[in-house]
Amino acid sequence: METTENIIELRHITKVFEDDGFTAVKDFNLEVKRGEFVTFLGPSGCGKTTTLRMIAGFDVPTSGDILLNGKSIIGLPPYKRPINTVFQRYALFPHMNIYNNIAFGLRQKKTPEAEIARKVRKVLDLVDLEGFEARSVSTLSGGQQQRIAIARALVNEPEILLLDEPLGALDLKMRKEMQLELKAMHDKLGITFIYVTHDQEEALTMSDKIVVMNEGKTQQIGTPEDIYNEPATAFVADFIGESNIFGGVMTGKLLARFCGGEFQCVDDFPEGTHITAVVRPEDVELTAPRLGTIRGVVDSVIFKGMHYEITVLSGKNEMVIQSVNSARPGDLVGMRVDPENIHIIRAEDHTNTFYADINAAHRLEYNGHKLETSLTRIIKGSKRMEDGSILDGNGEIIDPSRMRVLVSIGPEDIEMTDEQDAGLIQGTISNLIYLGDHYMYVIHTDLEDFVVYDEDLWNMDDRVSLIMPVEKMSFALRKK
Amino acid sequence: MHFSRKSLGIPYAVFLLVFVVLPLLVLVFYAFTNGQGQFTISNFTGFFTDPNTLGTLFYSLLLAAVTTAVCLTLAYPTAYILGTSKLKSRSVIVMLFVLPMWINFSLRITALKEILTILEGNLAMYPFLNAVIGMTYDFLPFMILPLYTTISRLDGALTEAAMDLGADRTRTFLEVVLPLSLPGILSGVSMVFLPAMTNYVVLDMLYNSTYIMGSLIGSYFSAYDWHGGSMISLILLALICIFTLLTGGSEETARGGALL
Incomplete structure (x- = not known):
């Protein structure tokens, strides 16, 4: 046993x-x-x-x-x-x-x-x-x-x-x-x-x-x-306790750029890595403007009993701070965070992928909509023969019934709209996380979930249509 | 001009007085008088000394009991399956059980008569069986609906809790589902048993020779013996009251009935 x-x-x-x-x-x-x-x-x-x-x-x-x-x-x-x-x-x-x-x-x-x-x-x-x-x-x-x-x-x-x-x-x-x-x-x-x-x-x-x-x-x-x-994902950081969450990038050894500033940190990722930075509101220190790593203008101050909750706007970013000292809306302030209080997570790759079918006329279709591009343009080395069939880069005929195309598109390249007929597919917003200067949305559709970045605030359960420009897509031929 | 809320009840009070209370008093008057209008209890003693009337009473009880048992046997599994299913269309299926009640009563019974005639040849051969079939046919929805209502309101977590605590399906049913559907069973039983005791129109239309309390009362009145007929009606009323008290009031009955 x-x-x-x-x-x-x-x-x-x-x-x-x-x-x-x-x-x-x-x-x-x-x-x-x-x-x-x-x-x-x-x-x-x-x-x-x-x-x-x-x-x-x-x-x-x-x-x-x-x-x-x-x-x-x-x-x-x-x-x-x-x-x-x-x-x-x-x-x-x-x-x-x-x-x-x-x-x-x-x-x-x-x-x-x-x-x-x-x-x-x-x-x-x-x-x-x-x-x-x-x-x-x-x-x-x-x-x-x-x-x-x-x-x-x-x-x-x-x-x-x-x-x-x-x-x-x-x-x-x-x-x-x-x-x-x-x-x-x-x-x-x-x-x-x-x-x-x-x-x-x-x-x-x-x-x-x-x-x-x-x-x-x-x-x-x-x-x-x-x-x-040590939250492992942006979701965990957002769900557990209150957090400021920012998208950013590593700019050097133990150096991360987010929220419009460059911060010392203790998590070691290679330079250029896309990151999500998590800062707890109680870990942000308000300083005189010139002493802060970043500067911003106080937007609102709410008294919470044990502390004040101060919201500071720094460029397009928003930082929530818990402090025992009050501030006045409109004040210019500096902000700094101890390196050990900055938690860096390797950014999840939010690239969306989905399969498009090849119809009998060798056009790409997704969710009943034609994608305005041609197979010869998206498949390297492919060419159209006189009888209408298409050869791939190896000279083999592409059989529409046995092949399909994997389409990838970045979350920043998708646009949400209320006009339901305007996009390729429709869905409801099932998830929303604020990432400092933009929101990350998960759109739940009948076919797959899409991740979309948008600067504007949409509501949970909003019904949206997703506009995906063909020129922003990348394509790869796959066997069914 | 002002109406108090109470005055809204006046129309019904008048109706009640004219068509329920007064006839009931007349019934009591006739039951305890003889042909000369003098007070007597001979109608009462007569009922309990006449083997014919007593026989009819016991026969009616037996018929009603068998009909009720058959209805319960048919209705409980059906109501259980419907009440515990996750089907979205289950209310439609329940409606299908009620649907026959929208068809004219005499038409339904006539159809039943034709079917039974085809199956049995001569209706006179199985009077008791036909009486049970006829009444079951007529009263089954009254059994299904309160059962369905009670069972569908049963909290699914209770059966899960029973299984979680080690009870297999049989014991979960016997120790949790059945006791908790008892109110539905009681109201279904009273909604079938009581009319089955008294409703003789079904039997009449089936040319059924089975003689029950309803037919007995009818025969007294058609023979112009209003005094004897009234007494039997009164005794039946007393029996029904006792039965209703025993099955614990009519709250559930009202709920099941409201669905119709």
């Missing part, structure tokens, strides 16, 4: 929902050690709950494998998995009293009634609800129901406890209390917890390990400190 200290492993998990073809999770990989507190963190629709449901057994992965103690559990129904779930809306059985709710799992295992009584008392003690046995579910407050839901899962002594946004329905004060209690429970019981939340503060407070997810894909796996201090 294979020995491993990983209690559960997810290998290349992909989930495509059959009814609408939606890919909820893409190639998800994770190893969880026994006793760890792991949190799946991400915005709604990022696939975190789907992943949890696949571990519980409610959803079956389209591909990939789930190993519990080294053995695949992919074929096991939920009732045969030594895993219990605390549901988002508690899901207590309304026709049973508290005792019977908690005893439900033990009765399925044919535990003797005397032992059930002992265990129920013990677990009610654990969640601080002694003497609630005979109460009915409807007489409990939300917080109490949540504790019963936790007790009902824990009484079965599961190997893994899954928690699906368990504190989402509670008010802020109760949520903070329960966070600490859950953490204490985890430390006391030593059970592996897998926790799902969209609340980054909750994740940072409770977890040993955080899995940040977006659009079905893992963005970063790490400790709360790693995730906060």
Whole structure:
């Protein structure tokens, strides 16, 4: 038998929902050690709950494998998995009293009634609800129901406890209390917890390990400190805490240019590398104009209690600063950042690619639109024969039914418009990140997702049409 | 001129008084008087000493019980499949079950009669069976709708919670789904059982010789024995009241009925 200290492993998990073809999770990989507190963190629709449901057994992965103690559990129904779930809306059985709710799992295992009584008392003690046995579910407050839901899962002594946004329905004060209690429970019981939340503060407070997810894909796996201090992608930096995020380029050894200035940094990338720079608002120091690395004009000042939130415009860039000292709108100020407080990420390549078909007339088509170019122009060395067929650079005939063309276009070359008929394809804005002097948008279309840079602010879920100039495209012939 | 909100209820109160309360009082009056208009309880004692009337009562109960059981057996799986499916078109399918009720009642029963005649040859050969088929045909939607309403409102997380806690599909059904759909079952049962006790028009139109409470009352009135007929009606009313109290009121009934 294979020995491993990983209690559960997810290998290349992909989930495509059959009814609408939606890919909820893409190639998800994770190893969880026994006793760890792991949190799946991400915005709604990022696939975190789907992943949890696949571990519980409610959803079956389209591909990939789930190993519990080294053995695949992919074929096991939920009732045969030594895993219990605390549901988002508690899901207590309304026709049973508290005792019977908690005893439900033990009765399925044919535990003797005397032992059930002992265990129920013990677990009610654990969640601080002694003497609630005979109460009915409807007489409990939300917080109490949540504790019963936790007790009902824990009484079965599961190997893994899954928690699906368990504190989402509670008010802020109760949520903070329960966070600490859950953490204490985890430390006391030593059970592996897998926790799902969209609340980054909750994740940072409770977890040993955080899995940040977006659009079905893992963005970063790490400790709360790693995730906060060393975000791996612009998305993580944007999602965790408040950040100033800028697109930029390396201009020398440990020297990065962004936000209209040249900053010393501690991350070593080759000169010329496109980068994303992340600066936390609390790490920006306001100085006299001539002492700053960059200068700007104070745009707005908001009092936040512990500090002032100051927005400074520097050219087209916007920097948000948290400072204990106030400033006046209109002031000219300098700004500097310690090198260790600048986090540099190699920029993700946002070049969009898609396949265009070659129609019978040897024209390129995408989404039912003709691309105004000819094959002979875009394929090196190709020529049109007298009978209309086209030879590629090697002199072989291009068969439209067996070949297609891979088209690439940069995110800065695509233009968004409200006029739906004006562009090649239409979609909705599903993601938006401010990168200092422009916004990065992800446009979700029926065919593929496009990344577009635009200086103007559009709204999430706006329906836009994408204008893609043929002269900005590059092409490559591919076999189907 | 000002109307209070209460005065909006006056038309219905008048209707209630003229067509429900007064007839009921007349019914009580006739039930406890004889042909000479004198007070008597002989109509009451007569009902419980006459083997014919008692036999009819038990036969009606049996017919209603069998009809209800058949309706429940047919309706529950259907309602369960519909109520738990993720189909977007499920409300359309539910509508299909209600659709026959839009067709004229006598037309439907006449059609049923023709079908049964083709299948059985002579309708007189299976009076009880035909009575059950006729009533099931007529009352099935009243069973499906409250069941569907209750089951479709069941929180899917509850069945998942049961399975998560180790209950297989059978035990999840028996320990969670079935108990939680009990309100729907009760209202469906009362919406089928009660009319099945009294509705004799269906049987009449099927040329059915089965004699139930409704037919019994009808025969008394057509023989001008208003006193005996009134007493039987009153006893039936009392039985229905008891049954309704036993099945726990009519809140669910109203909800299911509102869908029609």
